[in-house]
Amino acid sequence: MKSISHETLYRSLYRIRRVEEEIARVYPTDKIQSPVHLSIGQEAVSVGVAEALKPQDAVFGTYRSHALYLAKGGDLKKMIAELYGKHTGSNKGKGGSMHLIDVRVGVMGASAIVGTTIPQAVGFALAIRYRGDRDRIAVSFFGDGGVDEGVWHESMNFAALRKLPVIFICENNFYAIHSHERARHARANIVERARAYGMPAERIEGNDVLKIYERARRARQAITAGKSGPIFFECMTYRWRQHVGPGDDYDQGYRTKKELEPWVKNDQLPRIGNLLAPKKRAAIERAVEREIKAAFAYAEKSPFPKVEELFTDVFA
Amino acid sequence: MKERILTYAEAIREAQEQEMARDSSVFMFGMGVDDHIAMWGTTAGLQKRFGASRIFDTPLSEDAMTGVAIGAALAGLRPIHAHIRMDFLLLAMNQIVNIAAKARYMYGGSVNIPAVFRSVIGRSWGQGAQHSQALYSFFMHVPGLKVVIPSTPYDAKGTLIQSIRDNNPVVFIEHRMLHTMKGHVPAKPYTVPFGRARVLKQGSDVTIVGISYMVPESLRAAHLLEDAGIRVEVIDPVTLAPLDMDTILRSVKKTKHLLIADNAWPTCGAGAEIIARIVEYFQKEKLALPKLERLGFAATTCPPSRPLEDRFYPNPRTIAEAAHRLLHGRRPWTAKGEISKEIAEFRGPF
Incomplete structure (x- = not known):
């Protein structure tokens, strides 16, 4: 088994956590005047999968995609500038937090409409097959809410029918906004549904970044070796903060702090951090903090788009 | 050639x-x-x-x-x-x-x-x-x-x-x-640019903008109107977005009468958009407003029963009569041309 560098994993997990904590800290200043859906608590899924991918692989995400964007190599400065609505942003200030894109590293976009990017990942995989690219796959990220959408079923079916080079990652954080999976699914059987469409599917418990990485790595290998069509993973995870916004919402009655506790206890950040030599860990953290500071400074001093930009990019 | x-x-x-x-x-x-x-x-x-x-x-x-x-x-x-x-x-x-x-x-x-x-x-x-x-x-x-x-x-x-x-x-x-x-149709590949309407028939009395199948139906209506001495200009927008308003405006400034023969419901439709832009233009230029009318699907759901279906769609007769009314008000005039050839000859089931 090829083992992943714990330093790499820790750097990515720490970076995402700290970027989002910083976003939450800045948010009350109203410098970010657009919704943010924080990934805090769920970083392990994006990090585990992205570390198993290559730069040429394409990922498609959801409105909660800060973690995916950063894990896949999206530019941090451009991301923060985008949240600030600046011209230097990843989307020139025209997308915002919910639509982060960085084509250079295969972050192919995210949608505010649940389930919407799933077939796009499948279409990208169709194009990979069409062109005969061997060492390239597409990965679709969606939540347990995305599974409710009709397009999920249509996409599963077509991907399996065509045996397309795509990995499906269901980030199951139990909630579609504030509605628990229990209130939406007659049976908690997401992986069974995926299998019914004709693809291998596995549920990965415990937000386990090492396991997620290892499964994704093997899945990519099987697909690029031509030994498998689409492969499905349901990754159990938990959103620590509000559905949208910087705070938490355990006082709102739809969930309890007790429900959160095991996930905090099982936090992957200290788990991987503790595998590192303290000096090494501190060095990583220092470097990340410097990078984050620079990114926010870059966003602060970047210009807003000129008013004429309102009308550019409507058409090619 | x-x-x-x-x-x-x-x-x-x-x-x-x-x-x-x-x-x-x-x-x-x-x-x-x-x-x-x-x-x-x-x-x-x-x-x-x-x-x-x-x-x-x-x-x-x-x-x-x-x-x-x-x-x-x-x-x-x-x-x-x-x-x-x-x-x-x-x-x-x-x-x-x-x-x-x-x-x-x-x-x-x-x-x-x-x-x-x-x-x-x-x-x-x-x-x-x-x-x-x-x-x-x-x-x-x-x-x-x-x-x-x-x-x-x-x-x-x-x-x-x-x-x-x-x-x-x-x-x-x-x-x-x-x-x-x-x-x-030329054999070689060629492109037709978007946003350029075609004037398919020139005339000076009334402009009819037809959309899709309503273009040939409007040309037939124009033929019927010739019997009443009305010279019709027929325009095909070809693309609705982008929309070539210049060609339509030029024609309407000349004829002072515009009928839209839409192939859809008039409400919030392509014809509504064209007429809104014409009103805005004439108002801005302080010109006397032309006479304007929309014709399209009947404001109901399309039924399969033939006598009802025939009333649902515009046809050369209803287009011609609407254009005539636009020019001459309620003066009685009726045209023929209820059912065009391709509709009469069509056999299903698909």
Whole structure:
């Protein structure tokens, strides 16, 4: 088994956590005047999968995609500038937090409409097959809410029918906004549904970044070796903060702090951090903090788009 | 030069064949594109020539397949997604409106969506409530989409080639009754630019803007009006987004009378948009407002029963009478021309 560098994993997990904590800290200043859906608590899924991918692989995400964007190599400065609505942003200030894109590293976009990017990942995989690219796959990220959408079923079916080079990652954080999976699914059987469409599917418990990485790595290998069509993973995870916004919402009655506790206890950040030599860990953290500071400074001093930009990019 | 006569359906087929031969990134899919009906001939023989990887049938999954087209476009391909009825596009609205139309903009210009969504509209016989709708005004409403609706075989080929080469999402709309109509179509590939209306018949008394199948129906109406000594100018916008208002305004300034013969419901429709822009223009220029009227589907659901269906759609007689009323008020005048040849001759069931 090829083992992943714990330093790499820790750097990515720490970076995402700290970027989002910083976003939450800045948010009350109203410098970010657009919704943010924080990934805090769920970083392990994006990090585990992205570390198993290559730069040429394409990922498609959801409105909660800060973690995916950063894990896949999206530019941090451009991301923060985008949240600030600046011209230097990843989307020139025209997308915002919910639509982060960085084509250079295969972050192919995210949608505010649940389930919407799933077939796009499948279409990208169709194009990979069409062109005969061997060492390239597409990965679709969606939540347990995305599974409710009709397009999920249509996409599963077509991907399996065509045996397309795509990995499906269901980030199951139990909630579609504030509605628990229990209130939406007659049976908690997401992986069974995926299998019914004709693809291998596995549920990965415990937000386990090492396991997620290892499964994704093997899945990519099987697909690029031509030994498998689409492969499905349901990754159990938990959103620590509000559905949208910087705070938490355990006082709102739809969930309890007790429900959160095991996930905090099982936090992957200290788990991987503790595998590192303290000096090494501190060095990583220092470097990340410097990078984050620079990114926010870059966003602060970047210009807003000129008013004429309102009308550019409507058409090619 | 000898004219080369093709049907509208053959012109569409030829546009796709020539573009697929020219550019290996062009491919197409849709329900029934490879069956024996071949979308009424518009895809005939393409799978035999290009193989099943470049033209294929799909599951009945309009939503996902539209997303697949967009994903393939994001990867640099140029998909054509074909629908045998425009009504089915309602199942694809999320992908077309929320992603295809917006991707380039909301992704800060870093991607293009060069996809064509072909769809067929129109009456034939008794298609009823859900096989008759012409929903192009839905798409005109949304920035980022081009809406192309040619009425002649020449324009069908030229605008479809332009649609395929365009780097933006294009909704391309064909009327069933146009498929069998014939006209001159050059053999070589050529493009017809978007946003240029055609004046198909010149006249000085009244302007009729026809849309899709209402173009030939308006030309027939113009012929009927000649008997009453009325000289009609008939305009085909060819594309609704972009919309060539200059040509329409020039004509209306001359004739002072405009009738829109729409192939859809008038309410919030293409005709409503054209008339709104005319009113704005004349008001701004402090000109006397011309006489304006819209004609289109009856404000009801399309029924299959023949006597009801015949009343639902505009026809050369109702178009001619509306134009006559516009010029001469209630002065009694009746025309003939209830049922055009291709409708009378049409046999189903499909």
